[in-house]
Amino acid sequence: MNRITKRFQELRKAGRTGLVTFITAGDPNLADSARILAALPGAGSDFIELGMPFSDPMADGPVIQAAGLRALSAGASMKATLQMVRDFRAQDSDTPLILMGYYNPVYVYGTADFARDAADAGVDGLIIVDLPPEEDAELREPAQKSGLCLIRLIAPTTDDARLGTILDGASGFLYYVSVTGITGAGIGQTDAVAEHLARIRARTELPVAIGFGIRTPEDAARLARLGEAVVVGSALVGTVAQAGAQDPVSGVSDQVRNLRAAL
């Protein structure tokens, strides 16, 4: 069974909302990034989203944009990201790991090669922000063949007609974008999120992770009852940026522990 599905089953059994943590691969450099990644499960992360740096991250706010540029100037690449996953998997065979990013680097790598190499490295799922269902066949088919979940996003602007298109072929879980905006833009109104979630629930059994704009343990707690998981990204990436010359591992780990305690 795919690690993602297994982890959601465990969470359901434990009656707990999962914590998804996002960091950018190679930020602030390859070695520190690998250490942050390795520390996440121990600090309480249930799922890991590893950002694949891209020169033109159109759906990201300034914090994650800056992380991508730091990583690229420190030598990050698609191959380095996959190697980081491989090294992580040598130590951790349980925590689901999802690669998140933009389509161009995946397309240029070659979708079939990428799906195969990612699965070999120990990746469980992919989130490609600028690849809507209408265009994702050329990645979906090799991903399915390699046993990778292609996780789809649902936004506040998604209407009922599109919801059907998105759910058709979705796997792993659904990523609900809680705000009409870019990453780190601020948290959505709980009532509005609840309303959208109800619409989604009526149409699917897949678990839903709520993301974009969740920064604090309070934010996480507030949205926890609405989804099977909550995603924290910009807040953690911001901690990496602020660490500067100091070791970023302890700061990020403390933050993850506090978020986890709120769930």
Next chain:
Amino acid sequence: MTETVKKPSGTGSWRKGPDEKGHFGIYGGRYVSETLMPLILAVEAAWDSARADPAFWSEFNGLMADYIGRPSPLYFAEAATRHFGGARIYLKRDELNHTGAHKINHCLGQILVARRMGKTRIIAETGAGQHGVATATVCALFDMPCTVFMGAQDIERQKPNVFRMKLLGAEVVPVTSGSSTLKDAMNEALRYWVGNVHDTYYLIGTVAGPHPYPEMVRDFQSVIGQEVRDQIMEKEGRMPDSLVACIGGGSNAMGLFHPFLDDPDTRMIGVEAGGHGVDTDKHAASLTGGKTGVLHGMKSYFLQNDDGQITEAHSISAGLDYPGIGPEHAWLHDMKRIEYVCVTDDEALEAFQLLSKLEGIIPALEPSHAFAHVAKIASGLPKDHLMVMNLCGRGDKDIFTVAERLGTEL
């Protein structure tokens, strides 16, 4: 000179694209985040309803005539023809449009679509500032607030256009993310749009972006080629043998070429910006020096490294300084219906001066690339060869850049 042109299978026409999902062969499509997807579909619905509505075209055509000054003349460039001693050279004078370039054609069309959608605010990206000025102009005309995203580096390079936009009432937002140039301005416009989908229309400045933009912008710009068909028939009694236009994103070229795609005897040449040379890392020739990828909502050709990271474009002409190209060009390139060539900064600079002296027309640096290619091939063509070059913008905006390159202090 005429090549035998094969037609795409099925439709029997080069002019039927894109398909219903916005694809030209493998290119085009809609690669945007889910938040934008419903809005992109709404733009498509509004465009489909507008294009089928005679009242829409009647308003568009009225403003094209009285506000923009269309049709623009097709001018027989006698001195240039004599100078090269070959092909009969015609210049399509789109530099005489209101605001000084072809950009106003699609700005006018798109703001009418935005109004039909009930949108009340307009955003745009700009590189050289020509599209920004044209957008600010139509926003002033229709009394809509206008925000233009412009790379901080470009703001520095194009001060007169920044001032023009402000005079017209637009807000110019400096973009400092990424490399602070046109591609980053487009990223920033998309980010802003994601956060303001309810009331905002993104007025894209070329035949690029997600479907339906490449098709919609092309159709508004096709007025150029349609006019040329009528004008050349009147002057010469037959269709041209060749068409030449410069290409950044490709809007002026597509506007000239598209009405001629099914004329098998008309050869078409798109001229990319070769910068310091396509064998260097300083150029903007996406077709000649780039490869297939996905950016800004479309699949097309892009300048990028082996890891799929987009690289910076370079051209002396800020309007061609974009690392991608419209998807219909990518398709026509692969199908070999259009030839694509490169002209360097130095060649364009020389052509800028040559056309100024020969014809008394100071061209923008963008069409100077087209004229540089005309200069390369005209003398080798027979005297009855009819060549039409799109003079898509005037050079007033470029005099500072050119003066600096020539070592003249203004």
